[in-house]
Amino acid sequence: MGWAVVLGVPAACWIERSVLDKGGGLWHLGPPMSELPKAYEPQAVEAKWYAAWMDGKCFEADPASAKEGYSIVIPPPNVTGILHLGHVLNNALQDILARRARQQGKEVLWLPGTDHAGIATQTKVERQLRDEEGVGRRDVGREEFLKRVWQWKEKHGGIIIQQLKRLGCSCDWSRERFTMDAAYSKWVSQVFVDLFKQGLIHRGKRMVNWCPVSLTALSDEEVIMTPQRSKLYTMRYELADAAGEYIEISTTRPETLMGDTAVAVNPKDPRYVNHVGRKVKRPFPPAEIPIIADEHVDLAFGTGALKITPAHDKADFEIGVRHGLEIIDVLHPDGRIHCPACPDLDGLDRFVARKKAVAKLEAMGLLIKVEEYDNNVGFSERAHVPIEPRISMQWFLKYPCVQQAADAVANGDIKFRPERWAKTYAHWMENLQDWCISRQLWWGHQIPVWYRKDKFAALRDAESLDMHDLGAGDIHVGVDAPADAASWVRDEDVMDTWFSSWLWPFATMAEVGEESPTLRKFYPTCDLVTGPDIIFFWVARMIMAGFQFAGGVPFKNVYFTTIIRDLQGRKMSKSLGNSPDPIDLMEKYGADGLRFGLMRIAPVGSDVRFDETSVEEGRNFANKLYNACRFRQMAGEGNAGSLTLPERNTGVPPVREDSASRLSALETTGSKPVVHDRQDACPPVNPPISAGAGAGALQQDQLPPYHLDIIAKLDALAAGLEESYAEYRFGEIAQRLYEFLWSEFCDKFLEAVKLDLRESATPEARAATLGTFDAVMSRYLQLMSPYMPHITEELSARMGYVREGEYLMQQVLPATPLLTVDAAAAQARAAAIYEAAGRMRNLKAEYKMGSRKDVRFVIKSAPAWLADESKVLALLVGAAEIRLDSAYEAVKGTPAAVTPLGEVYMPLEGLIDVAAERVRLSKEIERIELEVKKCEGKLGNASFVERAPPEVVVQETARLAEWHTKLQQLGEMLAALT
């Protein structure tokens, strides 16, 4: 029984069975089929192998291993997240790195997990609460609300983890972490306490970015500056001491004028030298406010006079502090106006109030003009509404280890790729502002600070009270609550989500205070793969935390991915609906196809425009690979033993029991293969074609040129990949893999050796060819494996390149080249033949015989060795015969070409029915003459030339020229026939 029969069961069929029968039991063949499916069907194969890898614990990292460690921590996706193409790119890259490291014999830890995503998650659950129960979070209370969030997380959270598995990610899932895990939370508190004790964390009233929808403070990084088309209002305030005299002021925010406590001008402004120190009348609520002089005011902008609203603008606040101005807050936290003195505005939304305030000014005759104006407005990253600068009591962190962190990147201890991001990083590090780490949310790590109950109310009410005003006995900062908890009350705020994320590389590997073997083995991590958009949010902060808490850099290399855009160059986003669902793409093209397609385009250049056709290419490539192997199966067993059915179903696809014999296809028949221990650091997947095995073994120097050529090219591929990996050039790797398989292996080698697999071939030729195929393909599949893990595993198993119970993904890549002899001469011959074949096919096509098989060629002055290869050449060219004849005298007009193999002639006689061909040519000529007439008629028509668009005329002219050329060619061919 041969392979064709075993593999005759459609993949999907036996996979289903194997899944159903997964506990063991006999595996039976379905109804016999004649052939493997022609097209590769990835879905079931991918699911099957992922399950097998998990069963085999292939992804689990052993800190006790003697092997060199290699580690990556995943950038934890939001627990609410749904997989998008950015995730796919990012995680496919990490998977490639992890799988490649395993092939290099390293002990690999790819540590996965999710992020609790404070605002995003809380918002989601709040919305659900509102939709389903019609209540807000305050209605249910903090404790109950948090219970709901956890419930939601257990039920819906982590969808993205399942999706990453679908993609084939080889994470050590036994170590999955969540930023709200108890152990992780302890780290967060501990870090807060430590930093507090060092005096780096403090609490105070400051101007922060306030999100009126989420009702929380945001860090500067969470504010997105967005260009807006706004209006610039110019109004006038009357001078208090000179009725009828005004000062003109421009503003974009008239709705905050109730909070104005001054008007500022530049001290150098000649227009206003006489104004400084006087007072103007604020229109509503009526008040007299001073005109002050401050350097900050730009003389050139607007009227040169600036209204100062210290409560609602960062710059105004600073001016207010400098001049000791009163701070009047006229906004509620949710963005509504708070101004009882103006009842008509009080309680209105800020944007509604703006219109009303303008109307009021106009009615009072104080509005001068309204202009269209483009400016930038800060938007909340999550809630997508304009933020409000707002003064509030918050916790701030002064960043630790800034200099060390900056130096680490500058001096190359941490290497950024592409390197240019180092500059962006350096710039940010030089301009650090304190980090506002408190958030007025419930979902997150609560600030580990307790206040004495009796003092707490005072703290809350007295807005000026700073934490540092509290006596040491009134505040407790610690990981655990104070002993007499009843008399304390905890700070209500939670921490910014990034305040937990920045600990990720080490907090996932060890508990607080734990002597962790994992940390010792795998920290610092080797590579971090992430998007440049979170270089400040996450990367920079992790580096600082690494120095502060883990004694050094958290990673050695950072690979910044590209941003995936749509074909119009827009960012992928849910609201635009331009983001294809990766799961759909995987259903359609397979995870391997998606991975490979993305790898070919995405990791190069800056941004990348995503086009589904690239995924289609990936799918097509997988199919090509599959069919190359299918070809091998159809060619039969060669000198290998016969097939038997696997006795047990292990959840792994059926593999020949004696698959080892395939591994030694060219070794002595009957010799027992060495069985490699799983722990063996370097088991060869497939021994190189033996150069010295026992009787019957083929020597490499006896192989035909095509064989040596492809072996040499495989070695070159392996070496090339080594270089590309060293430079993280993932697109280049994909391209090299693609070209080898398609252009070299399939288009050349496979075509050249087909004769060796025909019935008529000698057993030796057949054995040599199958052996070469297996040697090259087995190693190629291994090289391919990090990019397309599923199909390569499948094919390696089916082809018997990997023993039952073992996995390709665990095999170490052999360092030795396959080639053991000098192949330069053979490669030169192969190259000459391939090139000559191309030239000869050109000739055929030129004479419109591209698809005919009865063409005969004569080669004059051919090298002697070509005699052995002329049949192969004939096959490559698609010729009936290739004659080597040094004495050949070509008839005049015989088509000819110069090739590396000598002059090649393509005599036409006997090829075609001359009479019929003449008729055909004559008819063709007639047809074209007609076209020419049409063309000429058109171009001769004055009104066409004048009225038609110029490009159409040009096109028509070009067409005419083409017809003329063609006509001449056909004429020559006709002449050659007579």
Add this chain to the structure above:
RNA sequence: GCGCGGUUAGCUCAGUGGUAGAGCACCUCCCUGACACGGAGGGGGUCACAGGUUCGAACCCUGUAUCGCGCACCA
């Protein structure tokens, strides 16, 4: 305003001083025993523009245009 990146075939993109490339799309022929998710052949580019360096420039330098991104300002 400062900085970074891009501009190469119809499209998406490679290409670090030596004859302009790939895939897709297009045209012609072919369902030939691995593959039509395929094979053979073909057309198509003033490498954004202008200077410069060089024997030689898509590539190095200078400037311009244009698109995108980041930072700062924005009354």
